[in-house]
Amino acid sequence: MAQVTVVADVPNGFPSWVERDIIITNGHDPLGLETIASVRILPLLLPGVLALSRRARYFTLHQFVLDEFVRRKVGTTSRELDHFMRRAEYEYGYAVKLCSRCGWDARGVLGDIALRQHRWDAGLSVTRQLSIQTRMGGYGLFYRSPLIFFGLVLGEGTELQSGKKVPFDCLAGPRARDLAQLFRDRVAPTAWYKRYLGRDDAIPKKALAELAEAACLCRLGEAPTERAAIFDVLFSDDQPVEEAIDEAQQRRRSFALNLEAIAKDETSVDDVAAWRHQLWTFADGVARSPGGSTAYRGTAAQWGALIAREYQQAGLSIIWNVVCEVGNRNQPPYGFTTSELDALLAVELAKATGRFKMPKAASTMPVKEYEGHIAGEFAESTLEQILRAGVDAPSGPAGLALLLELRRRLPNRDAMPDQWRHIGGIDGSHQEGLIHFLAEFQRRLDSNPTVLELLMWLAQHFVISRHQHIAASKLPRFTFRFRRELGRLRFYPDRAHRAFGAGDPRWEPLMLLSEDLGLWRGTETGGTLTPEGYAMVNDLTHAV
């Protein structure tokens, strides 16, 4: 019998509780610095390559799945394709995990979280699941846009010349069909292709292992035609539209420069710090010597400016970390007044240990003196080493030291190709990029501040103020780590405030994609270029 609840009459004009209308989340990029690289710079340097479009074979797998959806007449709607796609991704991901070479630690596998939950499942078969919860799975998130960008997929809703609109994503032409066929050629003999793809029942692990042996992510090298076709999509001048040729050339140059980094230091494939250092060194070399091809000089300048910006970000990130730590630890019940916070930061921000320690009190030590001290102390260190020392023992002076050394070591902009100024001049919505930040920094240095004054300025100007503007712009997502309320700055100790440091802008896709494409191979100590890799580098360094 149904339960009856008596609800009291609520008259007109009766109040109600205001609903919470914010979503509390940590968000990303609390200072708006990472966005400059990811949203504004990297699309220029690596057009069409997203951070998580990391494995080359997905470029053919997804073509294959789209094609099979039509061939097998699975459905006629985007919703049906979504289900088919995510199932296929899950099964393929499981196969990769079962691969005798890749195993469960394979990188760049779509649906990794869903798969990991079943790592220890016993049994001979796998219950089919969906790879990722969002629509169209990993394809929708990480590969769909590049495939559309490369002219291989017609997105849902695209209007054809006939005036009809495409009802769901489908292959865009012969080249796309070729790619699908190349993958099909590899899997056609497998039980997965013949019997299990598109069904709902459990699938034997044996069938997935067979699939892995035939077409795992790591086995692209065994299919040279397929690999060459993907290579062409990314790098050849045979592009569907004229604008895309420039973009393919830019991609080729960027990949080649990164291969050069591996050639110079084989640990670049595993160690992002080594990779960043190499890119910085290339740019530095361009400034010091007029030699080298224009293409090489321009590309080295682009990536050098990007890496310099990463160091700028790292310096500010260290200061951010100190501000958050100090604020969270010492917060009065209603937050800080400006003077309370200033007084606290004046003490805490200037504390330093180890090599960053100052010979004098920060409040009396001119920055110029500290700059000399740091230059001497770190004369033999790379920026990466200074960064590492600062991250290990974060303090205001550590962040400042990195910024000062960055400024001191920065290549002379007049000696750099235009690309340096172009990339360095790119600002974010709320933060200055490399060139404008350093210009402001220089102006402040010109006023001969003390270390403490400069640190307070950096903290106020680039950390406290900027974070609040950025977080406010993200409302209704509440991403504040601190916020001014009723004239007081209130910290939220329950919110994570990780120090984000220098980033690894597209390092992983660069490395994984180029390895998949056979441009380098792993060694015990890192990676070494293949002849194809050397050829690509050669093209860059000897281009006219």
Place this chain on the structure above:
Amino acid sequence: MKFRPLFHPRCSVFWATTYTFDIETFESHLLPRLGGAPLNAVVLADQNHLEAEWAQLAAVGELFQLGRAGRQYLLRGIEWPHRFHPKTYFFGRPDSGTLVVGSGNCGLNGFLNGNEVATRFDSKDPAGMSAIRHWAAWMTRVVHETDDSLCEEQWRNVQRSLGWLAGPLGQSTFVHNLDESLSDQLRRRVGDRLDELHLLAPFCDPGAKAIASLASTFHPKRLCLYAPDRMAVDGPKLVRALRASGARIEVRRPDPQAYVHAKLIGAMRGKQGWLLSGSANLSQSALLSTGQHANCEAAVLVEAAPATIRELFNKPELAWKTSSVDELASLTHDLPPEPTAPQLRLLRASIDEHGVVTAFFRSIAHVGEARLRLWAPETEKDVAAAVVVPAGGSGILIASAETVSEELENVCAVCIIVDKQKSGYVPLEEPASLRALLEAVGRERQDPDGLTLDDLSSPLGQLVVRIRERVDFSAVLEDIEVTKTIAAGAAGMDDANGDEGIVIEDLNELLLRRRRHLVRPRSTLPTIDEILAEIQALRDEAPAPAHRLHVVVGKHEEGGAENDGQTKHKWSPTKRLQVRFSNALDRMCRAAGDLRIFDRDPEQAGRNIETLIDVLHACHFREEVNGFVSLPRMPVLTEHLLLSLGGSEGSPGLAQKLTEADLADLLKSTALESRQRFAELITHVIAPGGHEGKERLYRLQPAMQRLVDPGIIAPADDDVRERLTHLLHLNDDEHWTATMWRKHRVSVRIHPTASGKWLLISGSTSVLDDPASVQLVSEWLWYVGGDNWDGAQVRLAIFDGHAHEGIGATRIAITVGDTAWLQAPGRVDSQSSEKVTRRVIEALVAQHQPWAALFVAGSADARQRPAAAR
């Protein structure tokens, strides 16, 4: 209920009263949701709190946050004997409105964070309409209390534009304490014997006197106190007051502890119940007092069943748990100190169309020497100012345009310094901007209709492609929308994908998606919708015009972007295309002179300029694209390009910001053909026809000259050169006199007589002793004779208010190359000591000498005087 959906572009009126004001949340998140003009947005907040907030912003160098207040909405501090504390929010549309009366202040915590209570009234409901009209009557009184003409003007505009606000008041649940304390109003409705009294508020007066008074007034049998975390009250006194009430006391506290900002008083007797909710805390100044001894409070007093009222108190999420009275003893009234009124208070400051800054202040000390301090990002500058109306502790301080004009760019806030005492900062308001927003009130907003045009091979497509290929504003691109979406999307992906979604870059997809518009297979022709998407993308990629001070809003401002929705007519596809294309072009023209583009890439800056010139030229001259920019819009676009490059008063253009070497670089990057087209375009488009055309031309002459000199405007042949020269030097009496006022603050009237034109001057202390009148003559001679002054006659007279049309005034008659004659009241007529040649006049100007230097005391034979001087 939720606040955010109420902030909707359909609202043309938003009026708020609040105790504290969270400017950042309001401006970055809420105000933009209201859309653009027409908009009458006003926030009235407690003056002491605003002042304290601005002081904090000043302390951390962030007064730039005040840059929008007073320009896009009016923000006014209200001085109240205690606190200005009402939290009311009115969202008005021409045909309806919504009022919210609640406990939350205007900002993130009050609107978005929960634990507040609010009542919503809609005008479509009779009871709601009555409450809104009562609120409007109350607001009229509050506005009157401000004694602020701008605020009153805004309010009158609300009353005018929302005609439905006027009408019978009727019964209402909206209450305030301007005439009677809230406690008394509650007692009148409820009587004095209650079964239950429920109380909830975060603040009490320190001694819990209001609670004691409520208990003794209503004699409840049961008193239920909801005590949230950090409830501010002296605990022991509260316990004593509760015990003394004689009621059965129940104490409830949220578990886990939570701060609750809602304020509720529930009164119940038998089957009847009443609820008072709104801004009033459990304090004397909120509940028990009225007039000079009270806060300003607004609330809702509604009758409801006791069960309904109890249910409201017991918000499930707070999980109230019963506690003991003794536990309350640990509460303290340990609040941060409240801001108080300073000795010198700057109430508001505004700048008018002529650049004059007026500041209203209050001081309890003697008022002597005063200065105005202008705050702009990275600069702070003091300028002289005069106190013109010192009276009864209040005063008005005025800084003239001459003093201020050079400092105007980017000024966000001002303060005053009187006798070494410094006031707090206030936003520098621009009433003209606010009025411009108001002028549009009443106009319907309407989006253009959908478009199904089959013009697949539109020449416009070619233009768009050309712009796409060559123009780049990425140096100044502030793609907030994309950044915001990316930030929001990234956070959203966390939930769905765990660590696979954590990388923000993946939302580059958005950028790629946008880029998709731009990458088309060569074989397909663009559809109109694609072109529109292109245009939209172009428009998005050109930075919005920077907000500048000293914006004179007048008829000529039709040059602003054409608003897609400002016409009542249905949009034809062609019109829609035209408007969007020209809006996109407009933004690019305005941004063409941005120095950042040149700094990063001089060649790109040149390419941008030349492409825009070429496109405008094509739109005007090429038959196949003729009509894509409407005829009235062409001069506007050209004007914006000219001003962006050549600058205007108070806003330097690119040409003024560049060194000679830089200018040479720019010229190299801008094709000569384009620069020649620029000249041709100007001579056709900037025609001096009609008053408006002339006004535009005069406005543009300095910019044009600055661009002609270095060759950015380069006439291709004599015909164009001649027409351009004509435009550059065109002048008329009205314009000349207006120029004199701007340049010298000398008011000149040109009075034609049979013997020639008289220059009647006011504003000069003496036509004889003021060097400005020599300067004036010099400029007049340039105006009437150009380079040829010989034989020109000038007649001057000082017009002091008593003299009429020069009669009875000091008069000087000058003929270049001859002696001058002086006639002044109480002085013998005299002749200049030497002939007034061009050289003499220029020497006087150079040495800053007055006409008196040429005259010695003495008489002259009247017969010898030229007829003109008689």
